[in-house]
Amino acid sequence: MAFMSNNPQLNQNGELQHLLTIEGLNAGMLRHILDTAESFVGVSERDVKKVPLLRGKAIFNLFFEPSTRTRTTFEIAAKRLSADVFNLNISASSQSKGETVLDTVDNLAAMQADMFIVRHAQSGAAHFIARHVAPHIHVINAGDGRHAHPTQGLLDMYTIRHYKKEFHNLRVAIVGDVLHSRVARSQIHALTTLGVPEVRVIAPKTLLPAQVERMGVQVYHDMTTGLKDVDVVIMLRLQNERMRGALLPSAQEYFKSYGLTQDKLALAKPDAIVMHPGPMNRGVEIDSDVADGKQSVILPQVTFGIAVRMAVMSILAGN
Amino acid sequence: MKIHIKNGRLIDPKNNIDAHQDVFIAAGKVLAVGVAPEGFHANRVIDASGLVLCPGLIDLSARLREPGFEYMATLESEMDAAVAGGVTSLVCPPDTDPPLDEPGLVEMLKHRAKSLNQARVYPLGALTQKLEGQRLTEMAELHDAGCVAFSQADAPLADSNVLFRALQYASTFGFTVWLRPQDAFLGKDGVAHDGEVASRLGLAGIPACAETIAIARILLLMKETAAKVHLCRLSTRDGVEMVRQAKRDGLPLTCDIGVHHAHLSEMDIGFFDPNCHLVPPLRSLRDRDALREGVKDGAIDALCSDHTPVDDDAKLLPFAEAEAGVTGLELLLPLTLKWAAEMGVDLPSAIARITTEPARVLALDAGHMTPGHSADICIFAPDEYWRVTPKALKSQGKNTPFQNMELAGKVKYTLVDGHVVYED
Numbered sequence: 001m002a003f004m005s006n007n008p009q010l011n012q013n014g015e016l017q018h019l020l021t022i023e024g025l026n027a028g029m030l031r032h033i034l035d036t037a038e039s040f041v042g043v044s045e046r047d048v049k050k051v052p053l054l055r056g057k058a059i060f061n062l063f064f065e066p067s068t069r070t071r072t073t074f075e076i077a078a079k080r081l082s083a084d085v086f087n088l089n090i091s092a093s094s095q096s097k098g099e100t101v102l103d104t105v106d107n108l109a110a111m112q113a114d115m116f117i118v119r120h121a122q123s124g125a126a127h128f129i130a131r132h133v134a135p136h137i138h139v140i141n142a143g144d145g146r147h148a149h150p151t152q153g154l155l156d157m158y159t160i161r162h163y164k165k166e167f168h169n170l171r172v173a174i175v176g177d178v179l180h181s182r183v184a185r186s187q188i189h190a191l192t193t194l195g196v197p198e199v200r201v202i203a204p205k206t207l208l209p210a211q212v213e214r215m216g217v218q219v220y221h222d223m224t225t226g227l228k229d230v231d232v233v234i235m236l237r238l239q240n241e242r243m244r245g246a247l248l249p250s251a252q253e254y255f256k257s258y259g260l261t262q263d264k265l266a267l268a269k270p271d272a273i274v275m276h277p278g279p280m281n282r283g284v285e286i287d288s289d290v291a292d293g294k295q296s297v298i299l300p301q302v303t304f305g306i307a308v309r310m311a312v313m314s315i316l317a318g319n
Numbered sequence: 320m321k322i323h324i325k326n327g328r329l330i331d332p333k334n335n336i337d338a339h340q341d342v343f344i345a346a347g348k349v350l351a352v353g354v355a356p357e358g359f360h361a362n363r364v365i366d367a368s369g370l371v372l373c374p375g376l377i378d379l380s381a382r383l384r385e386p387g388f389e390y391m392a393t394l395e396s397e398m399d400a401a402v403a404g405g406v407t408s409l410v411c412p413p414d415t416d417p418p419l420d421e422p423g424l425v426e427m428l429k430h431r432a433k434s435l436n437q438a439r440v441y442p443l444g445a446l447t448q449k450l451e452g453q454r455l456t457e458m459a460e461l462h463d464a465g466c467v468a469f470s471q472a473d474a475p476l477a478d479s480n481v482l483f484r485a486l487q488y489a490s491t492f493g494f495t496v497w498l499r500p501q502d503a504f505l506g507k508d509g510v511a512h513d514g515e516v517a518s519r520l521g522l523a524g525i526p527a528c529a530e531t532i533a534i535a536r537i538l539l540l541m542k543e544t545a546a547k548v549h550l551c552r553l554s555t556r557d558g559v560e561m562v563r564q565a566k567r568d569g570l571p572l573t574c575d576i577g578v579h580h581a582h583l584s585e586m587d588i589g590f591f592d593p594n595c596h597l598v599p600p601l602r603s604l605r606d607r608d609a610l611r612e613g614v615k616d617g618a619i620d621a622l623c624s625d626h627t628p629v630d631d632d633a634k635l636l637p638f639a640e641a642e643a644g645v646t647g648l649e650l651l652l653p654l655t656l657k658w659a660a661e662m663g664v665d666l667p668s669a670i671a672r673i674t675t676e677p678a679r680v681l682a683l684d685a686g687h688m689t690p691g692h693s694a695d696i697c698i699f700a701p702d703e704y705w706r707v708t709p710k711a712l713k714s715q716g717k718n719t720p721f722q723n724m725e726l727a728g729k730v731k732y733t734l735v736d737g738h739v740v741y742e743d
Contacts, residue, residue, distance in 0.1 A: 008590055023519070100632070100635070100636065101636065101637070102635055120637065122637035122638070122639050122640055123520055123521040123522050123591070123637070123638065123639065124520065124522075124590075124591030124637045124638040124639070125637040127590050127591050128591065128636070128637045128638075132635075144521075144637075145521050145522075145637075145639075146521030146522075146523075147520055147521030147522075148521070182521055185519070185521060209517070209518035209524070210513045210514050210515070210517065210518050210524055210526070211514055211515045211518055212518055214515045214518070214519075215518070215519065
């Protein structure tokens with residue numbers, strides 16, 4: 001019940017202490033992060049790609065679940081802010097020796113850590129760690145189970161704002177495995193908070209969580225009606241293990257019904273952009289022609305991701 | 320030892336008593352109620368002014384963690400907790416390690432419990448060997464060793480043929496089978512109600528139909544076998560409705576809910592509170608309201624604590640990995656009183672849900688204070704508030720979502736067999 005009352009991401013002054021989920025953050029906070037990111041985009045284009053904002057700070061990448069891309073972008077972001085970065089691939093070390101998450105975190109805290117970037121296979125792991133670290137330590141959720149991936153959600157918002165300028169006149173469709181997707185949950189919270197009037201999810205019923213409409217989205221089961229006149233198409237990754245069994249019969253049938261092709265994309269607005277959090281399964285959820293086509297903004301997403309992560313780190317460290 | 324309990328408000332639902340009456344105890348039994356027997360000289364007088372006197376509580380589910388989980392709790396600690404909660408009889412499920420599937424284990428547990436001279440322990444025998452859901456246990460032998468009924472606890476019983484035969488076999492001897500209705504496959508890896516909150520938090524869900532499908536299977540097999548069944552820990556609105564209808568149809572069916580489910584819903588999980596990780600899961604507010612109503616109108620026979628002490632280490636994990644369960648022995652009475660207050664239920668009816676009704680489920684001559692009967696008594700202050708803190712709890716399990724809340728209903732004395740086994 002104490003778990004209900006106070007937002008564990010905020011400090012006593014109502015400022016961001018941790019970034020665990022987009023849920024519960026207001027539009028002003030999200031815009032502030034996006035604006036700050038904008039000021040960092042230029043840094044990456046300079047000869048000396050560094051600012052001294054986090055000099056002397058120790059940032060630990062705590063990855064309980066393997067990831068190369070996300071870890072690397074966090075690492076680059078931290079280094080551009082002049083922080084010292086330490087990468088720990090914990091799935092391979094302490095966990096196999098029976099050390100608990102908290103033991104690991106306590107040990108690292110004793111090494112004078114200032115910030116933890118956490119990825120874990122369990123929903124709620126980042127909240128759990130944030131609840132138990134010393135008050136000066138900041139926690140950034142880099143993906144917890146199916147729950148949240150807030151920096152991904154934010155970089156997607158950055159990308160949308162970059163290409164579409166405003167949120168209040170958009171129609172956005174999120175396509176694919178919403179059930180297992182932390183990215184989708186963060187996107188939905190971010191889009192609804194920033195005032196997007198129409199957020200659609202398009203998926204077979206087996207890949208949608210119960211009562212998903214309660215998150216403020218409209219539910220579609222076919223691409224033809226779902227993609228009609230949308231401004232933004234966000235494709236989700238379909239994990240290999242979901243492609244056969246009780247959720248879906250085969251990758252082929254999935255692609256036929258829910259894969260994004262040029263034909264289907266033609267139903268969206270002519271200037272619609274196509275996004276994907278990566279890594280892509282070409283030919284499963286997205287056709288190569290679309291992924292590499294002129295409406296795709298998938299690679300810019302990655303570039304913006306670094307600026308957004310720099311923004312989040314610098315804002316947290318300043319609070 | 321002769322005890323005179325005076326000035327208390329005696330509530331004995333079975334005997335329809337709710338009045339200020341004194342109780343006189345001798346040789347472990349209730350000697351008289353109201354007027355002192357001639358020549359009665361008490362060794363001890365307990366002044367129960369302002370207090371309520373009722374039969375000792377009967378808890379239909381309390382895990383004592385022995386054998387096998389002594390690091391979580393011991394018989395000593397949990398029996399202390401029981402009497403501190405006014406519980407004088409408790410049923411322990413067979414999901415120990417090893418499970419209670421052999422007479423020797425049951426005898427050992429009964430013996431250990433008896434030697435502590437506190438609450439009475441009524442073990443449930445495992446319905447299948449090792450609770451694996453394949454081979455039947457020696458039910459008649461287990462019954463002779465002291466098992467009051469047979470149960471799968473929370474272990475799945477996927478094979479309908481095994482369930483069919485188990486019910487047939489149990490009914491041959493007139494044994495009741497206790498089943499927690501949950502389909503073996505639906506929501507198998509789930510950790511929360513498959514609804515709004517689980518979707519938002521990205522927790523794997525357990526749909527309500529995992530319960531109702533299991534109930535349907537049980538009810539159909541009951542008709543087929545004429546077995547007596549007690550359904551444990553209902554959690555859904557539709558489940559309660561099915562039970563209500565089955566009772567109307569005359570099936571020999573009883574059921575209970577965990578008292579926490581009368582108060583909490585999926586919403587209480589908040590930001591992943593591991594203390595709200597329960598089995599069955601906390602469901603929607605609609606479900607919770609139907610459970611509260613079901614206890615009131617009698618569709619649900621009894622409230623139990625479903626006491627499951629979990630040590631801190633096993634709760635200090637992300638939600639899904641944290642072990643499920645709540646500590647409950649010491650909260651059963653206050654949470655029952657809270658339910659009654661919120662539902663406008665009078666005190667005698669509330670107390671019946673944790674005394675006479677569970678006794679009826681167990682077909683046990685207990686839960687009343689008729690003269691000549693064993694003096695198992697709980698004396699409590701109904702309006703005294705106490706704060707739920709780790710220190711205030713005798714149980715080794717401090718795992719409760721009611722942490723730091725103030726609850727009304729403080730046990731002052733507990734008597735078993737006429738002995739004061741707990742005193743506040």
